[in-house]
Amino acid sequence: MKNWKAYVSPLILLLIFEAVAVTLWLTKGNLFYLFNFTYIGFSISLSVFLFIRKSPHARRVAQLMVGLYMLVYLGLIRRENMQIEGFWYYLFTGVFEAATIHYAVAKIFGPLLFGRGWCGYACWTAMVLDFLPFKVPAQPRKKIGWIHYVTFAASLVFVSALFLAKVGHIEEIMFWAFIVGNVLYYAVGIALAFAFKDNRAFCKYICPITVFFKPMSYFSLMRVQCDHTKCVSCGKCKKVCPMDVDMTDNARSRKNGTECILCMECVKNCPKKAL
Numbered sequence: 588m589k590n591w592k593a594y595v596s597p598l599i600l601l602l603i604f605e606a607v608a609v610t611l612w613l614t615k616g617n618l619f620y621l622f623n624f625t626y627i628g629f630s631i632s633l634s635v636f637l638f639i640r641k642s643p644h645a646r647r648v649a650q651l652m653v654g655l656y657m658l659v660y661l662g663l664i665r666r667e668n669m670q671i672e673g674f675w676y677y678l679f680t681g682v683f684e685a686a687t688i689h690y691a692v693a694k695i696f697g698p699l700l701f702g703r704g705w706c707g708y709a710c711w712t713a714m715v716l717d718f719l720p721f722k723v724p725a726q727p728r729k730k731i732g733w734i735h736y737v738t739f740a741a742s743l744v745f746v747s748a749l750f751l752a753k754v755g756h757i758e759e760i761m762f763w764a765f766i767v768g769n770v771l772y773y774a775v776g777i778a779l780a781f782a783f784k785d786n787r788a789f790c791k792y793i794c795p796i797t798v799f800f801k802p803m804s805y806f807s808l809m810r811v812q813c814d815h816t817k818c819v820s821c822g823k824c825k826k827v828c829p830m831d832v833d834m835t836d837n838a839r840s841r842k843n844g845t846e847c848i849l850c851m852e853c854v855k856n857c858p859k860k861a862l
């Protein structure tokens with residue numbers, strides 16, 4: 588049995604999410620926020636707890652609990668578009684609700700604290716892609732990362748056009764955009780994973796949200812660091828990284844540093860406990 592101090596980090600995480608849950612509940616007067624952030628906080632804390640207990644499925648637990656909740660409950664049952672076009676939609680209508688809060692917490696300001704934790708523990712697209720067989724990229728990175736900016740711009744143009752053309756029933760369009768968008772994401776994500784033999788190819792080349800993630804996670808408080816007094820340069824960590832990060836370099840500008848999804852595969856596989 589581990590010392591209770593080993594479990595301080597999941598407890599702190601739970602308290603941070605609870606603070607967000609209570610603040611939003613009281614300021615917005617909506618009980619939903621209390622339930623929503625308590626559930627997400629519990630799922631992620633449970634995953635960290637399981638990681639400390641050395642469960643091999645710790646990350647998958649959070650991915651499935653949060654990913655399915657967002658996709659099925661928020662997206663399909665509550666009909667809230669939590670994709671990037673939903674974010675633009677709520678932003679243009681001036682409503683600080685649903686997708687805008689989700690983006691602010693998980694994808695814009697949250698990454699200053701927990702980097703791309705969303706990508707490792709909560710994203711419902713990666714939740715499916717991570718079941719595919721190419722956990723570690725078999726080929727070097729392609730130079731097609733610019734596609735992120737095209738998909739980002741396309742989502743903005745799509746929603747702007749709906750507003751400029753004063754199209755009616757935008758709520759309904761947003762719901763169908765969520766369904767069509769997800770089907771497309773899964774289809775392209777799975778096809779690319781097989782084409783490039785890399786589960787995370789969609790994240791590396793296509794996903795528009797990385798346009799927010801990259802600059803914010805550059806300053807992330809939580810990041811994998813290397814203790815060079817212990818490291819023997821065996822290279823095992825780099826061999827298991829799904830995102831091609833050079834985690835042995837502690838500089839913020841390290842290779843693919845803003846791509847780290849905090850999956851902890853490198854930490855688990857380091858024979859010297861240097862990470």
Ligand code: SF4
Nearest residue numbers: 706710712713790794
């Ligand atoms: S990069 Fe995009 S698709 Fe990949 S995990 Fe992050 S949010 Fe999900």
Ligand code: SF4
Nearest residue numbers: 818819821822824857
């Ligand atoms: S696995 Fe550990 S010891 Fe080996 S290179 Fe990476 S940090 Fe250094």
Ligand code: SF4
Nearest residue numbers: 828847848850851853
């Ligand atoms: S293996 Fe390490 S550096 Fe690579 S994404 Fe996972 S936590 Fe980040």
